[in-house]
Amino acid sequence: MSLTTKQIEQLAQLARLALPGDAVNTMRSHLDSIFSLIAQMQAVDTTGIAPMSHPQELAARLREDVVTETDRRAAFQVVAPQAEAGLYLVPKVIE
Amino acid sequence: MTSPPLQPPFPRMSTAPLFDTPVSALRRALDTKEVSSVELATLFLDRIETLDPALNAFITVDRERTLAEARAADERIAQNHIGPLTGIPLAHKDVFCTEGMLTTCASRMLSNFVSPYDAHVVALLKKAGAVSLGKTNMDEFAMGSSSETSHYGPVRNPWETGHVPGGSSGGSAAAVAARLAPIATGTDTGGSVRQPASFCGVTGIKPTYGLVSRYGLIAYASSLDQGGAFGASAEDCALLLAAMTGFDARDSTSLERAPEDYAAALAAPPADAGKPLAGLVIGLPREFFGDGMSVDIRTAVDAALAQYRALGASTRDIDLPNAKLAIPAYYVIAMAEASSNLSRFDGVRYGHRAADYTDLADMYRKSRGEGFGAEVQRRILVGAYVLSHGYYDAYYLQAQKLRRLIAGDFRRAFGGCDLIAGPTSPVTAWALGAMSGDPVQMYLADIYTTPVNLAGLPGLSHPCGFDGGGLPIGLQLIGDYFSETKLLAAAHRFQQATDWHLRRPALAA
Numbered sequence: 001m002s003l004t005t006k007q008i009e010q011l012a013q014l015a016r017l018a019l020p021g022d023a024v025n026t027m028r029s030h031l032d033s034i035f036s037l038i039a040q041m042q043a044v045d046t047t048g049i050a051p052m053s054h055p056q057e058l059a060a061r062l063r064e065d066v067v068t069e070t071d072r073r074a075a076f077q078v079v080a081p082q083a084e085a086g087l088y089l090v091p092k093v094i095e
Numbered sequence: 096m097t098s099p100p101l102q103p104p105f106p107r108m109s110t111a112p113l114f115d116t117p118v119s120a121l122r123r124a125l126d127t128k129e130v131s132s133v134e135l136a137t138l139f140l141d142r143i144e145t146l147d148p149a150l151n152a153f154i155t156v157d158r159e160r161t162l163a164e165a166r167a168a169d170e171r172i173a174q175n176h177i178g179p180l181t182g183i184p185l186a187h188k189d190v191f192c193t194e195g196m197l198t199t200c201a202s203r204m205l206s207n208f209v210s211p212y213d214a215h216v217v218a219l220l221k222k223a224g225a226v227s228l229g230k231t232n233m234d235e236f237a238m239g240s241s242s243e244t245s246h247y248g249p250v251r252n253p254w255e256t257g258h259v260p261g262g263s264s265g266g267s268a269a270a271v272a273a274r275l276a277p278i279a280t281g282t283d284t285g286g287s288v289r290q291p292a293s294f295c296g297v298t299g300i301k302p303t304y305g306l307v308s309r310y311g312l313i314a315y316a317s318s319l320d321q322g323g324a325f326g327a328s329a330e331d332c333a334l335l336l337a338a339m340t341g342f343d344a345r346d347s348t349s350l351e352r353a354p355e356d357y358a359a360a361l362a363a364p365p366a367d368a369g370k371p372l373a374g375l376v377i378g379l380p381r382e383f384f385g386d387g388m389s390v391d392i393r394t395a396v397d398a399a400l401a402q403y404r405a406l407g408a409s410t411r412d413i414d415l416p417n418a419k420l421a422i423p424a425y426y427v428i429a430m431a432e433a434s435s436n437l438s439r440f441d442g443v444r445y446g447h448r449a450a451d452y453t454d455l456a457d458m459y460r461k462s463r464g465e466g467f468g469a470e471v472q473r474r475i476l477v478g479a480y481v482l483s484h485g486y487y488d489a490y491y492l493q494a495q496k497l498r499r500l501i502a503g504d505f506r507r508a509f510g511g512c513d514l515i516a517g518p519t520s521p522v523t524a525w526a527l528g529a530m531s532g533d534p535v536q537m538y539l540a541d542i543y544t545t546p547v548n549l550a551g552l553p554g555l556s557h558p559c560g561f562d563g564g565g566l567p568i569g570l571q572l573i574g575d576y577f578s579e580t581k582l583l584a585a586a587h588r589f590q591q592a593t594d595w596h597l598r599r600p601a602l603a604a
Contacts, residue, residue: 015434015479016456017472018464027473033535034477038423041493051495052502054318054348055304055551061347075211081448088443091455
């Protein structure tokens with residue numbers, strides 16, 4: 001299969017990725033090559049096979065519903081691009 | 096190239112330079128105060144300073160910080176608070192978060208990220224008294240098989256600096272090969288410990304999925320990611336791996352198992368010294384010995400198997416009929432999980448934020464477009480596609496079904512053998528840039544390592560020869576779940592009888 005420029009741009013939009021205009025063609029040829037590789041899977045009949053999501057099929061562990069973390073907000077916000085008064089700053093979303 | 100006629104056993108001699116000494120001997124030298132941890136750290140820091148400009152194996156080295164850790168280790172040794180790794184220098188793959196230290200994952204996205212916490216692995220090794228020499232270079236976000244996609248430039252193979260070291264843990268493998276660090280941590284999602292170990296002529300082990308906590312390991316594909324260990328020998332890997340494993344409640348897939356002393360198991364004398372592997376049955380998958388493997392690799396692997404038989408093991412042919420499906424299944428699962436995991440990088444809480452943007456959505460798009468390299472972007476896009484409505488069943492679920500078939504192949508195979516052996520990679524280290532034109536070319540070279548991750552099994556690679564160009568060849572051993580001791584012990588017996596693991600690149604003289 002081959003993706004159209006429009007499909008790649010839509011995918012990039014879904015993935016929140018700004019692709020430079022000149023990158024789309026190279027990206028398409030690489031993606032085409034990847035999709036033809038993974039198309040091999042379609043030839044296998046997997047009727048009745050259950051999907052395996054984890055190597056060790058254990059039930060999820062449960063724990064007591066208690067707070068275990070300490071408050072490290074300041075330490076975590078030191079690495080934020082923009083933080084103020086304990087809040088992460090983003091461009092205005094509501095006029 | 097054949098091994099010179101040396102007689103076993105071949106311990107690394109006491110005349111070997113200190114930088115090329117087994118960890119167990121460094122332990123004794125530290126305990127008897129023949130050498131201090133500060134002296135050892137200085138030795139390796141100086142080697143990094145001299146040799147790393149040619150290799151680019153490290154992203155971050157902080158001499159003062161390392162020496163402070165070494166001084167603390169010396170104090171502990173003076174007070175007799177000694178663990179197996181107290182005062183031993185090591186290097187961490189830059190995928191592990193280290194508190195107060197740059198943790199980049201070799202990406203522009205995290206080029207300014209000073210982690211506020213330690214990964215579980217890092218905390219365990221700190222607690223054990225190990226001394227960190229720095230953070231090693233890798234493929235960006237561990238996505239690659241050559242360590243060329245790093246924002247910090249490619250890592251070079253110490254055996255031939257025009258060639259790649261393998262990947263994604265190429266910096267750790269190159270550092271151990273050049274003896275810039277005695278041991279190093281890595282991660283293995285589709286072969287990222289075993290394949291660079293093979294390309295660089297060192298030993299590397301990826302344990303059973305769930306033995307090493309993923310807490311603080313920057314996630315690529317969570318159902319496959321697993322921490323692992325590099326060393327010059329299986330014995331050194333045993334010491335490092337034992338210190339890295341252990342239950343951690345903060346990783347939902349961490350397994351609650353009693354710790355194992357791998358090194359002690361290796362030190363136990365075999366019942367029959369002449370045939371230390373007597374009774375061990377090694378399965379040889381027909382699918383791993385077919386077309387596509389170079390003659391040099393075939394010859395070296397056959398010779399290694401003959402050596403295993405000489406040590407008492409027997410070999411038999413087995414079948415892994417679905418192993419050929421591992422590459423597409425692996426890449427679908429890994430890319431799907433990557434697209435989900437990497438959605439956290441949004442330019443808001445940490446990492447790169449674009450300088451100019453019009454609104455919130457534009458800030459996300461530009462920050463991610465600038466922060467991620469081309470291979471990471473490809474994987475995110477394919478991952479987003481295979482997870483999208485209408486394609487999820489055909490790709491992601493189908494890949495998970497193939498995963499079950501592949502795991503089933505191994506389960507049946509281990510009904511008739513103890514370990515499985517074959518080449519780690521169908522090729523030796525390629526020239527820098529040789530595989531960069533078509534990403535799929537490089538993916539296909541992961542054919543022998545990815546089935547192991549899909550099944551969640553432990554695997555090890557150890558050196559077993561060289562190709563005509565003098566580049567190392569690795570033998571992969573695969574074990575059943577929780578058979579790390581068996582894997583390490585088999586490689587250890589092989590290394591006691593051979594000297595491939597003692598070879599050092601000319602650059603590391």
